[in-house]
Amino acid sequence: MRKKKVGLIVNPIAGMGGRVGLKGTDGLETLKKAIELGAKPWAEDRAKEALKQLVHLKNKIELITYPKQMGEYTAISCCFSPKVIGTLSGSMTAAEDTKRAAREMRDLGVDLPLFVGGDGTARDIYDAIDEDLVVLGIPAGVKIYSAVYAATPTRAGELAALYLEGKIREVIEAEVMDIDEEKFREGKLSGGLYGYLRIPFQRGYLPGAKSPTSVSERYNQEEIAAEVIENMSDEYYYIIGPGTTTKAIMKRLNLDYCLLGVDLVYKKKLVGKDLNEATLLEKIRKKAKIIVTSIGGQGYIFGRGNQQISPRVIKEVGKDNINIVATKRKIEALHGRPLLVDTGDEELDKQLSGYYRVTVGYGEEIIYKVIYP
Amino acid sequence: MTMETNREAEVRGFHEAKWDEPIIFELSRKGERGISIPEVEKEIEEYVGDGVSVLPENMIRKKPPALPEIAQPRVVRHYLRLSQETLGADINVDIGQGTCTMKYNPKINDVLACSPKVTELHPLQNESTVQGALEIMYKLDLFLREISGFSRFTFQPGGGSHAIFTVASIIRAHHELNGEGDKRDEIITTLLSHPSNAAAPAVKGYKMITIYPNEDGLPDIEALKTAVSERTAGLIVTNPEDTAIFNPRIAEFTKIVHEVGGLCAYDQANANGIIGIVRAVDCGFDLGFFNLHKTFSSPHGCGGPAVGAVGVTEKLVDFLPVPIVDFNGEKYYLNYNVPHTIGKVREFYGVFPVALRAYAWIRSLGAEGIKEVARVAVLNNNYVMKKILKEVKGASVSFPKTKHRIEQVRYSWEQLMKDTGVTTEDVIRRMADFGFHLWTSHHPWIVPQPFTIEPTESYSKDELDEYIAALKKVTEEAYKNPKKVKNAPYRSAIHKIDPSPLNDPEKWAITWRAYLKKRKNWDE
Numbered sequence: 001m002r003k004k005k006v007g008l009i010v011n012p013i014a015g016m017g018g019r020v021g022l023k024g025t026d027g028l029e030t031l032k033k034a035i036e037l038g039a040k041p042w043a044e045d046r047a048k049e050a051l052k053q054l055v056h057l058k059n060k061i062e063l064i065t066y067p068k069q070m071g072e073y074t075a076i077s078c079c080f081s082p083k084v085i086g087t088l089s090g091s092m093t094a095a096e097d098t099k100r101a102a103r104e105m106r107d108l109g110v111d112l113p114l115f116v117g118g119d120g121t122a123r124d125i126y127d128a129i130d131e132d133l134v135v136l137g138i139p140a141g142v143k144i145y146s147a148v149y150a151a152t153p154t155r156a157g158e159l160a161a162l163y164l165e166g167k168i169r170e171v172i173e174a175e176v177m178d179i180d181e182e183k184f185r186e187g188k189l190s191g192g193l194y195g196y197l198r199i200p201f202q203r204g205y206l207p208g209a210k211s212p213t214s215v216s217e218r219y220n221q222e223e224i225a226a227e228v229i230e231n232m233s234d235e236y237y238y239i240i241g242p243g244t245t246t247k248a249i250m251k252r253l254n255l256d257y258c259l260l261g262v263d264l265v266y267k268k269k270l271v272g273k274d275l276n277e278a279t280l281l282e283k284i285r286k287k288a289k290i291i292v293t294s295i296g297g298q299g300y301i302f303g304r305g306n307q308q309i310s311p312r313v314i315k316e317v318g319k320d321n322i323n324i325v326a327t328k329r330k331i332e333a334l335h336g337r338p339l340l341v342d343t344g345d346e347e348l349d350k351q352l353s354g355y356y357r358v359t360v361g362y363g364e365e366i367i368y369k370v371i372y373p
Numbered sequence: 374m375t376m377e378t379n380r381e382a383e384v385r386g387f388h389e390a391k392w393d394e395p396i397i398f399e400l401s402r403k404g405e406r407g408i409s410i411p412e413v414e415k416e417i418e419e420y421v422g423d424g425v426s427v428l429p430e431n432m433i434r435k436k437p438p439a440l441p442e443i444a445q446p447r448v449v450r451h452y453l454r455l456s457q458e459t460l461g462a463d464i465n466v467d468i469g470q471g472t473c474t475m476k477y478n479p480k481i482n483d484v485l486a487c488s489p490k491v492t493e494l495h496p497l498q499n500e501s502t503v504q505g506a507l508e509i510m511y512k513l514d515l516f517l518r519e520i521s522g523f524s525r526f527t528f529q530p531g532g533g534s535h536a537i538f539t540v541a542s543i544i545r546a547h548h549e550l551n552g553e554g555d556k557r558d559e560i561i562t563t564l565l566s567h568p569s570n571a572a573a574p575a576v577k578g579y580k581m582i583t584i585y586p587n588e589d590g591l592p593d594i595e596a597l598k599t600a601v602s603e604r605t606a607g608l609i610v611t612n613p614e615d616t617a618i619f620n621p622r623i624a625e626f627t628k629i630v631h632e633v634g635g636l637c638a639y640d641q642a643n644a645n646g647i648i649g650i651v652r653a654v655d656c657g658f659d660l661g662f663f664n665l666h667k668t669f670s671s672p673h674g675c676g677g678p679a680v681g682a683v684g685v686t687e688k689l690v691d692f693l694p695v696p697i698v699d700f701n702g703e704k705y706y707l708n709y710n711v712p713h714t715i716g717k718v719r720e721f722y723g724v725f726p727v728a729l730r731a732y733a734w735i736r737s738l739g740a741e742g743i744k745e746v747a748r749v750a751v752l753n754n755n756y757v758m759k760k761i762l763k764e765v766k767g768a769s770v771s772f773p774k775t776k777h778r779i780e781q782v783r784y785s786w787e788q789l790m791k792d793t794g795v796t797t798e799d800v801i802r803r804m805a806d807f808g809f810h811l812w813t814s815h816h817p818w819i820v821p822q823p824f825t826i827e828p829t830e831s832y833s834k835d836e837l838d839e840y841i842a843a844l845k846k847v848t849e850e851a852y853k854n855p856k857k858v859k860n861a862p863y864r865s866a867i868h869k870i871d872p873s874p875l876n877d878p879e880k881w882a883i884t885w886r887a888y889l890k891k892r893k894n895w896d897e
């Protein structure tokens with residue numbers, strides 16, 4: 001059997017800010033500040049924890065990594081003899097290095113690149129290789145919003161091993177989130193859905209998702225789409241929010257769509273793709289409904305990744321015309337925590353709080369609480 | 374590995390048998406027969422015909438069925454081997470399969486049920502020849518009325534989930550009679566009710582609305598208020614739920630649903646902790662059911678043969694499936710005269726041996742004895758809970774703010790997993806090495822790393838202690854050497870199975886035929 005190729009990309013500065021009370025390490029200024037405050041790299045330790053779980057496969061896999069602190073050191077300290085590729089652009093590694101490493105690994109036919117970092121690292125990987133490869137994140141960031149990371153580094157290693165050994169095959173699309181760290185530091189959270197990466201899926205290994213789902217994520221999305229479409233009425237415009245769950249509706253209707261954007265549907269036809277607040281308001285001529293799903297691991301239904309559906313749009317449509325859809329995996333991952341709204345308009349957020357019917361399958365709804373933070 | 378018998382050890386050694394045993398279809402050898410049936414004698418054929426040509430042409434098979442062809446001794450060996458690779462209720466202290474009430478069912482009741490007086494009965498026999506059997510079912514109905522407060526029972530449904538299906542059918546028939554059958558298309562349940570409470574009405578075409586628990590583990594009454602509407606057909610809930618938390622506001626729940634015109638059904642499949650103590654009608658329920666194959670002395674296994682006895686209040690008696698067993702003051706008879714009957718959900722009147730066991734069990738205990746069952750089940754449960762929380766490191770109880778549990782507890786290994794990486798599935802596999810069965814719990818896992826222990830009334834303190842000692846041993850191992858637990862089991866027939874194909878319909882094969890068909894598409 002061909003040896004499986006495993007990639008390792010460590011973002012050595014990930015997580016440094018958090019240890020000294022900053023909220024991330026994007027941007028050189030923050031990084032300098034972090035070092036001044038005494039931050040020490042810990043991504044390498046996290047990488048080691050994960051890699052240890054692959055040691056038993058040492059003879060069955062080929063480990064490919066980048067020089068020095070981007071993976072080589074970790075690999076060697078775990079007794080691997082890695083194939084080291086590429087060169088670093090300077091002493092302080094930059095986003096460019098991560099991207100280059102990811103692209104080179106794709107070109108070498110790596111089966112599973114593992115990357116160590118946080119949201120920024122996930123975005124770099126996404127920029128470089130999109131959904132071309134199945135990848136997996138080893139968490140080392142401060143506060144991670146993206147859903148592409150395993151629950152812990154150990155879990156990441158175990159999950160990778162299971163996937164490489166062919167013991168699990170299910171692959172899901174997981175969200176990469178873009179949170180503006182500047183705003184974050186000012187105490188303001190503004191985030192967007194940046195894209196999706198493909199990761200292996202097995203219960204118990206991803207954060208929160210500790211439950212055995214009886215159906216795969218994809219089938220669950222299909223049945224939700226079937227339910228929504230069956231209840232569509234020609235009286236309404238449908239604002240379809242971003243996300244794989246909502247866009248399964250567009251796929252089922254055979255309509256063109258924008259995965260990360262907001263689309264508008266009327267009489268099961270596409271009215272507009274990737275619309276913003278103004279174009280939405282302009283195009284809706286009648287009553288409308290909003291179909292949204294929670295985005296990222298925190299359970300936001302408004303205010304993260306779908307800001308186009310602005311307070312004005314929501315007020316126009318009305319609370320009763322909001323239809324929340326979510327896969328069972330997403331709901332279970334909340335562990336009983338309510339869904340969240342944070343539209344930026346506190347009065348509206350207050351009005352939007354309360355109990356909602358959430359579509360979770362074909363002919364299946366749950367009653368779930370929505371609050372504002 | 375050799376194993377010596379050690380009578381001093383706190384935890385029992387155990388080694389399961391392992392046979393390389395193919396599936397019965399793979400054992401088939403062309404032409405081999407279990408029994409050779411003699412040719413029909415000429416006189417007989419002249420008298421009764423060939424037995425086949427009386428059938429309509431379109432019902433006669435063109436090809437013989439693809440059944441395995443195997444001689445009798447090979448069949449016997451096959452199933453005995455498989456039976457050695459299981460951990461059944463009669464071989465282990467089976468308290469680890471919470472929600473299933475794996476209690477001891479007195480063998481005397483099996484002796485009764487296996488007597489030729491029972492086994493030689495035919496359901497099509499003339500009523501006058503089965504008066505005794507009908508009397509037993511009629512009286513069992515009376516007992517169950519007393520226990521639940523309902524007005525009438527049917528024993529036709531062949532299991533608990535089937536009983537829920539029957540309940541949904543009665544709810545539908547009731548609304549149809551009022552001209553609201555189409556309008557009322559939603560049934561409400563709670564997340565921690567038994568999953569069949571949602572699954573079976575969905576089969577009937579109902580849209581299911583599920584209420585989540587609040588942080589105390591109780592169904593959220595505010596959510597119920599959002600759920601009810603003129604579309605509500607009914608409420609079907611388990612109480613205590615699968616966590617054994619009893620909803621003390623249940624009467625308010627049924628009232629809220631009644632106010633919008635819905636019916637309320639009580640899943641008392643597992644009544645072990647409340648039997649003789651809580652009556653369904655006092656909680657406001659219109660109908661409900663008991664699993665006779667759980668609480669009432671029949672083993673619960675493999676979906677049958679079983680009885681989900683459905684009871685209804687007076688206003689719903691006219692919807693029951695037919696026939697119901699009745700008494701006219703002189704004789705017992707099968708009553709088909711039920712004005713709005715939902716028809717049949719299964720043939721005949723129910724699995725008689727199961728009804729017989731239930732009857733015998735109730736008679737042997739009496740009214741006080743039945744309450745005693747519930748009290749001891751609750752006492753045993755509290756004993757086990759206190760001991761696990763005190764002695765088994767890494768275990769905790771779900772929804773700790775709520776103190777009381779009825780007959781079982783949904784525990785969590787969350788702490789154990791955080792400390793050691795050992796999951797509930799790992800613990801389960803290691804427990805098998807000590808001859809104990811444990812399972813994770815029903816979907817959905819909103820309690821992380823769950824396991825559910827239901828001690829029932831029928832195990833002694835020593836047996837409960839032995840089970841807890843095994844849990845303790847496994848967790849001690851987990852803290853010392855997690856790999857040891859993670860690599861378990863060491864002494865079972867099957868080591869680890871990969872559950873991921875369960876998420877992929879292309880990989881399911883529930884029948885041999887489906888396997889042969891789907892296998893062609895598998896890559897390896």
Ligand SMILES: Cc1ncc(COP(=O)(O)O)c(C=O)c1O
Nearest residue numbers: 472532533534567611640642643
């Ligand atoms: C509360 C409850 N309801 C329903 C059922 C379903 O019963 P059955 O397995 O006979 O279909 C069970 C069985 O485990 C149960 O515990």
